[in-house]
Amino acid sequence: MMHRTLALLVKELKVLARDPHGLLVLFAMPAVFILVMSIALQDVFNDxxxxxxxxxxxxxxxxxxxxxxxxxxxxxxxxxxxxxxxxxxxxxxxxxxxxxxxxxxxxxxxxxxxxxxxxxxxxxxxxxxxxxxxxxxxxxxxxxxxxxxxxxxxxxxxxxxxxxxxxxxRPGRADPGAVVSSVQQSVPAWLVFGMFFVVIPLSTVLIGERQQGTLSRLRLTGVGPMHLLLSKVPAYLIVNLLQLMLMLAIGFWLVPLVGGEALSAPASALALLLVALSTGLAAIGFALLVGVIARTHMQATTVGGVFNIIFAAAGGIMVPRFVMADSMHAVAWLSPMGWALDGFLDAFLRTDALAVIALPITGLLAFGTVCLLLAMMILARRP
Missing domain, CATH: 3.40.1710 (abc type-2 transporter like fold)
Structure with a gap:
């Protein structure tokens, strides 16, 4: 069983390596947004x-x-x-x-x-x-x-x-003087957006394997739906963690070079890692569900892209939440990207981050688990 799981993981890493353009988008898109929005929103956050x-x-x-x-x-x-x-x-x-x-x-x-x-x-x-x-x-x-x-x-x-x-x-032990600057908002916001964008390459890979008969051949060897889907989680989770490291580096060192404020170090590095892992699992679970439901690459790209934009707009990714109308604040709690952004901001700003990130992490893990279970059920029922 362990040998089979390791073989599936190696296969997923090879598939990722054969798609450098898809990987480039996952890293370049959030990086560009961070640089542009960190500068563009400086006056908004100072206003x-x-x-x-x-x-x-x-x-x-x-x-x-x-x-x-x-x-x-x-x-x-x-x-x-x-x-x-x-x-x-x-x-x-x-x-x-x-x-x-x-x-x-x-x-x-x-x-x-x-x-x-x-x-x-x-x-x-x-x-x-x-x-x-x-x-x-x-x-x-x-x-x-x-x-x-x-x-x-x-x-x-x-x-x-x-x-x-x-x-x-102020409830908890948040620093009363902690300030959310434009870069403090932009880095976690567009990192979350980029992490959820794995829906495009992951779902299209899954559809391609189904159309080419790869999934059918694997199932004939005794690999069940659970192993087929779970084998993809570690490979794309590695991609998400690499996104985290690159976006933090951009916030720390590149944004100040183009005239913005430098990203402050997180109050809790462990909380930051836990939120990143939870966000990655939620994003991968959602991508697997889209990949199982969609019949074509076009369907996967359209459905995944539209839902990502909806999640981002409602969750305070595209527009900072304090700019939104009061009636929109409750809507943010319907978006998994909103939960992830809250968790990242807590990790950056709160000294008791490990105590307060439980709610967003629970929401993210529940969302990812439900998506993954639904994907397994749908895949198991298909011939």
């Missing part, structure tokens, strides 16, 4: 308008809180908080508790350093967005105090408030 909506829960309902809300709405897009729970991954929740006016006035009079309001940020909110929101809050607080107290010296009010007015909380 203060990149902050999405801020959810506001006002339990105080006093004169000072109403004035504060009016001034803050002039700087940020405010939405009423849907519930009292913790914010979602890409959400910012601002809470004004009962007694907000008394605590804020006590801060101005330097009678206390207890915060007047709470700012809760999800794990996906980067440090630059938090800095922008904090700055808007500070100015709105000063303007509200000036309105209510009749003191026109906003600068003096802000100086007395200092940095004590806002209690900033």
């Amino acid at each position: 203060e308008g990149s902050v999405g909506s801020v959810q506001l829960r006002d339990d105080a309902r006093d004169e000072l809180s109403l004035s504060f809300r009016e001034h803050l709405a002039g700087r940020l897009h405010l939405l009423p908080a849907e519930d009292a729970g913790t914010p979602g991954r890409d959400e910012i929740l601002l809470i004004l508790d009962d007694g907000f006016d008394q605590r804020l006035l006590a801060l101005v009079e330097e009678e206390t350093t207890a915060p007047a309001l709470r700012l809760l940020a999800g794990n996906g909110v980067d440090g630059r967005s938090l800095q922008i929101v904090n700055g808007a809050i500070q100015m709105a607080l000063g303007e509200a105090l000036s309105d209510v107290e009749g003191d026109g010296e906003i600068g003096a009010l802000l100086e007395r408030l200092g940095r004590h007015a806002v209690e900033q909380q």
